[in-house]
Amino acid sequence: MLLMVSVLIFVGTQILPGDVAQSILGQSATPQALANLREELGLNQPAYLRYVQWLGGLLQGDLGTSLTNGRDIGEAIGQRFGNTLFLASCAALIAVPLAILLGLISVLYRNRWPDKLISIIALASISVPEFLIGYILMFYIGVQLGWAPSVSMVTEGMPFFARLHAIALPVAVLVLVVLAHMMRMTRAAILNVMQSPYIETAELKGLGMFRIIRKHAFPNAIAPVVNVVMLNLAYLVVGVVVVEVVFVYPGMGQFLVDHVAKRDVPVVQACGLIFASVYILLNMIADIVSIMANPRLRHPK
């Protein structure tokens, strides 16, 4: 699967217009200088050969070197990736439990005002583009109220709580963006299970609504919920590009955007591959959890 993705990424980046030599040397470069630089960077070799070289490097854990500044990509990405994961996991730690809790509350008060209020807010937040939410929060909370910095610069030796404070706003934006999807899915999955005859059995046992949902409905709704949670976690890692750029956060997303602008193909390829791996890994976890949650698969006849 990853191999297929690597081919796709490679082909995709080759089709991209633009020339790294041109962008390094600028518009006024002489044709001779351009040709020399291309030779030096190995851009004149046929594409399949470059792919094999790239793949060979990957298998040895070598992501290659940047075309523009000659640095080792793995090293440069490492720190950025760490930052992105930090941002994503903070958002996930808040969003996942909150979404499931809100989903449960929605079921408990189905079609009454708490359910409607939750749905309206969640759907509104998912409908507004994330950069807009970002700027709105930046303006009111960051600038007007001054509770959190509107530019999320983090540096290496920063203390933990200072870091948390710095990323408060992007986390808030991300939470708002992924919350609705997970919460609606939790609600739908549990409501679907609530139609089952075994829920009627539970009701006829005289159980309270909360216990029915917790003990009888939720365990059977885990699989769809986990799937959507993992999809959203993947989004938190992969889809943060816009939010990172808005808040000038030194993560993978910004790194990627910078290097696309510079036509630095190896860096773009490496980022693409890392994103794809995260996606595949999380979806695999979702599948495994779904299997674990299903007693039919866990305990065969």
Add this chain to the structure above:
Amino acid sequence: MSDPLVRVRGLKIGATIHPPGEPSQDVEIVKGVDFDLARGKVLGLIGESGAGKSTIGLSAMAYGRGGVRITGGEVFVNGRDILRLREGGLRKLRGAEVTYVSQSAAASFNPARRILAQVTEAAVLHGKFSRREAEARAVDLFRKLGLPDPENIGQRYPHQVSGGQLQRCMTALALCPQPDLVIFDEPTTALDVTTQIDVLKAIKDVIALTGVAAIYITHDLAVVAQIADDIMVLRHGKTVEYGSTDQIINTPREDYTKALVSVREIDHQEQPPAPPPVLSVQGVSAQYRGMDRDVLSGINVDLSPGQTLAIVGESGSGKSTLARVITGLLPPYKGRVTFDGHDLTPDQRSRPREDLRQLQMIYQMADVAMNPRQTVETIIGRPLEFYFGLKGAERRKRVVALLDQIEMGAKFLDRYPAELSGGQKQRVCIARALAADPKVIICDEVTSALDPLVADGILKLLLNLQKEAEVAYLFITHDLATVRAIADSIAVMHRGKVVRYGPKSDVLSPPFDDYTDLLLSSVPEMRLGWLEDVIAHRRMEAGGE
């Protein structure tokens, strides 16, 4: 304790229905029903589907399923009107004083939790027993209900036990909190006859042993006659007749009750086999892809023209698979099927259209076998157009003729399936099969989903059509009473093999092989004490060996 445990007066139950394309309307499902139930007694509620029997049963827990509401009357349980209880009071009633056993235990157990946890849940939660006591009770009940390995069966998940065992687990679930009343809602309907008899006996014994009162709901009068002290016959939400079991079975007063008691007494004179057969299955063995096991092995049966061959067996015996082989949906790996003297191509996709026309099929579920967005005319007219190229007025004329044949008439031309009753739907399916003017119709459990009286009507219709159109039936069923009513020859199937095959009179008379004997003796008979007789008979035989 002179007061009865349950006292129902003037019970009225309504529901809001939403017919497609029309404004929703309120309908009355139960129109004023009275009954009393003393402690330790069993009341049988009987009637066809839609008679309101489940709804009445659930009213003893003040519970309305779906959009159902109790609109009037009084339901006293243990001396108080439970219709006046609030949410908290109802919770104390449900699962503690009154418990419920549903038709499908497989659906009513939570697939994600172990059986024991579910069986003991209500007893523990209502504070009737400690967890340890409840578990001991559950094991004791498992034992009394004749479940294998009672100590450990509770540790399994619902999918790990068989349907009959799960139904008994459900009974244990209902009895574990030591309730005063248990509502049994068709607890044996979904089971095979040979399993039904064991579950029925287990339920009867455990009721006697624990002294609990019960409301037993079923559409099968022969079943309820074995277990109930009193029987109430319901129709269209009203009481038709209410009396002791003995009186209802032996001296019914109302016509409807008499019809129920005498149901299954169609007289069909058996025809001797008339070679050459129109359809012949020769040495057929078949497997499903990816499985090593034969679902059918070495099947040999013949169907004579214009006659009925009944294929009898329990679920999993391979009888429907045989139909799939004949229709070409599952090509066999060995053997052949001949039709009207020539070999049928094993795969349906490469069969000539003429063969397809001559071999029609009717299914158990009439409503899913029809396109809900087509009118009756389109549904029946389709094969006329497809096989005979009939169009317009000519086609309509033929459809009307077919509708007359199935005793429905031209007024149904523009109806949609949703506007028809279950029996009418099945009739339309029969007309659609007849439209192709076939030599053989395969009927797969065509009466199993219907109420006894409606099923009777369908069987009579099939027999009449057989005389008129000289069509042969391959009749697949698990119901031996149906077989008696309609068959000329019978093949009894068990685990993919034909264990007994021949003319009806031979197959149904002794000496029997073990399986046929078990099957025949398991069919409930419409008399008191039948259950005890069968069990005693089996014990004797087992002891004598």
